[in-house]
Amino acid sequence: MTDIPETVVLVADDGTPVGTAPKATVHSTETPLHLAFSCHVFDDRGRVLVTRRALAKKTWPGVWTNAFCGHPAPEEPMEDALVRRAERELGLTLTDVRVSLPDFRYRAVDASGVVENEICPVFTARAVGEPSPAADEVAEWAWVEPEQLRSAVASTPFAFSPWLGWQLAAWEGSYSAPS
Incomplete structure (x- = not known):
């Protein structure tokens, strides 16, 4: 079985799809606006999963972030993409x-000059079991109390992805597991 290259959905400023592009080529210093998602995963104790991006990642290698992010394939329902x-x-x-932050979007430039430019709804979910991450995606992971995460991001923002800080700042009400 061969791997099918991932394709991202390019979007207009209002979120309307305008085309597609191979994921491998879309992230550069001129990254076009595209559709993505971000997910904060909680366990049954109410702790949130944080992951440290693999050192081989093209953007923000080695930084801590929310559980996972990704891109839906063309015409793929968002929940299917999350799963x-x-x-x-x-x-x-x-x-x-x-969905917790349906209108979240951001543009950020990492130290290498690569741009993230995404309309990126943010979701919460509960985990079944413990993570067993793919090494090419995740270097480390930990379950933490939500308030510990907020405190860590506030005191050492350079250790975390910018989108995680912006998502936590945008959260209305308490940052906690879905009920």
Whole structure:
């Protein structure tokens, strides 16, 4: 079986799809606006999963971030993309998937000059079991209390992905597991 190259959905400023591009070529110093998602995963104790991006990642290698992010394939329902990515990246099954920040979007430039430019709805979910991450995606992982994460991001923002800090700042109400 051969791997099918991932394709991302390019979007207009209002979120309307305008085309596709291979994921391997889309992230550069001129990254076009595209559709993505981000997911914060909680365990049954209410702790949140944080992951440290693999050192081989093209953007933000080695920084800590939320559980996982990804891109839906063209015409793939967002929840299906979340389930696919959780399994591929973390070896996790998800339950209680909910959108938390439906209108989140950001543009960020990492130290190498590579740009992330995404309309990126943010989801929460519960994990079934413990992560078993893919080494090409995740260098380390940990379950932490949500308030510990907020405190760590506030005191050492350079150790975390910029989108994680912006997502935590945008959260209305408490940052906690889906109920």
